[in-house]
Amino acid sequence: MKQHDHKDHNHNPDHDHDHGGIFGKNTELYFAIISGVFFFMGLITETFMGAAVWVSLGCYLAAYFFGGYFTLIEALEKIGKREFEIDFLMLVAAIGAAYIDRWGEGALLLFLFSLGHSLEHYAMNKATKSIKALGELSPKTALLKKGGDIKEIPVGELKVNDIIVVKPNTKISADGVIVKGGSSIDQSPITGESIPVDKTAIKIIGDLPEFNKIDRSHVVFNGTINGDSVLEVQVLKLHADATISRLVKMVSEVETKKSPTQLTTKKFEKWFVPVVVVSVFSLCFLFLVVDETVQESLYRAISVLVASSPCALAISTPSAVLSAIARAAKKGVLIKGGRALEDLGSLTTIAFDKTGTLTEGKPRLVNAFSLNGFDKKEFLNLVLDVESLSNHLLAKAIVNDLQAEYNLESKDRSSNVMSIQGKGVKAQYNGGHIYIGNVQLMEEEGIQISSEALDYLGKLQKEGQTVMLVGYKETAIGLISVMDVPRKNSAITIQRLKDIGIKEIIMLTGDHQNVGDAIAKQIGLNRAKGNLLPEDKLKVIGEYIKKGIKIAMVGDGVNDAPAMASSTVGIAMGAAGSDVALETADVALMSDKIESLPFVIGLSRKSKSIIKQNLWISMGIVALLIPATLFGYANIGVAVAIHEGSTLLVVINALRLLRYNLD
Structure with a gap:
């Protein structure tokens, strides 16, 4: 180690x-x-x-x-x-x-x-x-909002949970979360991203989650540049702890x-x-x-x-x-010293975590189709109506994707949605009942499942998708499936890594083996190992190290920290704002872009x-x-x-x- x-x-x-x-x-x-x-x-x-x-x-x-x-x-x-x-x-x-x-x-x-x-x-x-x-990127003052007053103060005087106002086309003075407004933010000083990223205000229900767990579409970083709109940002890190300050110190x-x-x-x-x-x-x-x-x-x-x-x-x-x-810092990659730089060039094997590294890290609707001659548009509207009443993570993903892909709006014809633990949901719809869930739920409710539906179900599950049947009027009228899909550039990046001489590229994931195999096949990995706990990932890395193989572990720096620490080079994805990732990794990709990997290995x-x-x-x-x-x-x-x-x-x-x- x-x-x-x-x-x-x-x-x-x-x-x-x-x-x-x-x-x-x-x-x-x-x-x-x-x-x-x-x-x-x-x-x-x-x-x-x-x-x-x-x-x-x-x-x-x-x-x-x-x-x-x-x-x-x-x-x-x-x-x-x-x-x-x-x-x-x-x-x-x-x-x-x-x-x-x-x-x-x-x-x-x-x-x-x-x-x-x-x-x-x-x-x-x-x-x-x-x-x-990098040290000059951070503005020296911030506009503090207290009640109806706005006062300019040194950034060192900002406290956690203060609200600051960010004017258009100015630098953001602190790491925090947007609570009012929306804008396109130039994050290139921190992450190396060349294209500005759209950010929106967070909808606060109760207490804010931890900084690292807030969706990146609401988070802003000290030193990045606001677009054309006024923002109000709740400060979540003191100036000394801000990503830019830590980056300067580490570099x-x-x-x-x-x-x-x-x-x-x-x-x-x-x-x-x-x-x-x-x-x-x-x-x-x-x-x-x-x-x-x-x-x-x-x-x-x-x-x-x-x-x-x-x-x-x-x-x-x-x-x-x-x-x-x-050079690496300019491209949004932090390399911690000569040893890490030299080790990068000697790598022959790379192990990736799956969720959030090779994949987007959130479920996406992959399939939605009707069966037994049921009208597809009616089927999609029916699913949207039911799922829009649920707070489940998968339900939210299904609703968002149905609205985006099919341009649908809920007609509020469903009511009394009830979650059935481990099986799915049940709701009233047009005077009858509708069920969305697994085979067990359908069988318990007397829903007839055709052989065609079962064939589709088995095929999609083998591809690593989470599949839900939709039952209405005692018949399975269709199915929907969701999956954490690969990032757009995953397959291209894997191919480029192979092109520059990386001999073996594997995935280590806590997900089911079928899910790992499906993703591996889609993006061109050599193999995947599923059902792994953090200690299992550590063991796999250890086996490679014992054989004298130079291996990198690429992960998010939290549950992958032990494996990253024991690998030849630990590489953290999306390290901007993540204390654990910055501390654990030898190389930190400040953005979520794995396409930086071939660049740093070549460098x-x-x-x-x-x-x-x-x-x-x-x-x-x-x-x-x-x-x-x-x-x-x-x-x-x-x-x-x-x-x-x-x-x-x-x-x-x-x-x-x-x-x-x-x-």
């Missing part, structure tokens, strides 16, 4: 160069430019103007100060944590160059290193900006959850740097065994020190991970490919530069220029992920 890392929630310090100063957030870049100006001034005065030595030395010292300022700060922070990394190596090299009176080359080293660092920081900001932008944490590749790179750096330091120290004494001066040995050692700097290696994986996570694979490219680039540069400097083919300036170039190259390569789209 995988362990969910909740310990280190601070931003990854390894490459956080957002230094403030006299020039604001760009101080590091300006310092690097000033360092370069002083370096070139020193070079010109020394080489072309024949000025006094102290003039060029003064310029080089100024270049040392501006180029080494932030490098020294970072090196001291790392040394305080007993970490000896790139900044430390660069400082030692610059001090060594000064010691052997190569002030110009030391100044060039610090100038190029600080410029490379600041440009790397600038490039990395392109990835972090799309994450930080800012993801970089701390390192992938196996990142951890391996870190381990490599930990032994690589000490080995370099020992080797360079040994090279300082090469003059004892080779015919060269002390100064030549020191210069060679410093050059090798610069060549050994793993700048590009250190940034190659984090830059790709951050870019991929930022993971692309990021792994780019990480490999970056590692080859960074390691290749080090492998070439060390012998080149060791044998005198490259000096300090060349080594630094190539290093900083390779660092920018891997960052720019990683930033390609920000534009990724599944072909």
Whole structure:
């Protein structure tokens, strides 16, 4: 079972160069430019103007100060944590160059290193900006309605159950439920949906249900954008608990959850740097065994020190991970860190929950037809009249679909509807009785069921449908059937997953096996397992994990939480507004759209490919530069220029992920 890392929630310090100063957030870049100006001034005065030595030395010292300022700060922070990394190596090299009176080359080293660092920081900001932008989505104030008064207040002062007014074409200030009005809401900031979603006011009877259990057609989220109508929204979550706030917090944490590749790179750096330091120290004494001066040995050692700097290696994986996570967030998918990102690309099997994941999560009328020559229109009106008097979930679904599909209106010819537990309903209709229910109810009431009706009944039940016979005047006059039908895009998504190499796609459901088999057949799953409790789903996932199979569990994050937690990757559907889903899942699809799955798996694979490219680039540069400097083919300036170039190259390569789209 995988362990969910909740310990280190601070931003990854390894490459956080957002230094403030006299020039604001760009101080590091300006310092690097000033360092370069002083370096070139020193070079010109020394080489072309024949000025006094102290003039060029003064310029080089100024270049040392501006180029080494932030490098020294970072090196001291790392040394305080007993970490000896790139900044430390660069400082030692610059001090060594000064010691052997190569002030110009030391100044060039610090100038190029600080410029490379600041440009790397600038490039990395392109990835972090799309994450930080999430925090700007939330409006700062809300219009609070109390009695007849409307007052503008900071969103932090809103309380649960407050009523806020949302004007047309403005951002919504809180997670809540519409209590007055209706509008088309742009939810793309939270869910990544490109098309606005129609929302209506909830009809409150008694107490409101829990936020997670309210129909999504009535729920609005902080940071989403209202359409052309005025809304009144009852606040159901405080600002700190709102979906957007939790999303920003979680996205800012993801970089701390390192992938196996990142951890391996870190381990490599930990032994690589000490080995370099020992080797360079040994090279300082090469003059004892080779015919060269002390100064030549020191210069060679410093050059090798610069060549050994793993700048590009250190940034190659984090830059790709951050870019991929930022790209996913823009599409309404939260990936919790490098491990989840890497695991996504290794999946060979995906297990889906059924209800609300592969299916719409609510019953729909599938069949309604008359038998024994009974008029179909009369039959449909009769069913509508009876079911419209019932509060049962299935009855409501039947009424809604009859009205929508056949454009019918109840004529109120039924009365005295009585529910018969586990069997159906009985009502008075046109002076007689009508029964809607199962075979047992019909038999008990003396209703004749034709062989034709029984044949239809058996066939539809095998397809996983819930079938009800309609009895009137002692004869079964027709039947209706309902079913939780597949989502429109389920079959397409399953096919796309197969196309990108997912070998086995299964369904784990608590419904009857017949229902699972019917849905599986319709949308192209490999197989379905029915009649499962949450612990049974956990057991199935465990069996795959024991065999070493990389499996994802896709569910709603509540009854599927144990299975999601034990899978290689837990993926939560429709996580917007769901605390359990956001906490449990490694990957959260903020909308209810499973068509995002092939995209994130493709994104993971692309990021792994780019990480490999970056590692080859960074390691290749080090492998070439060390012998080149060791044998005198490259000096300090060349080594630094190539290093900083390779660092920018891997960052720019990683930033390609920000534009990724599944072909």
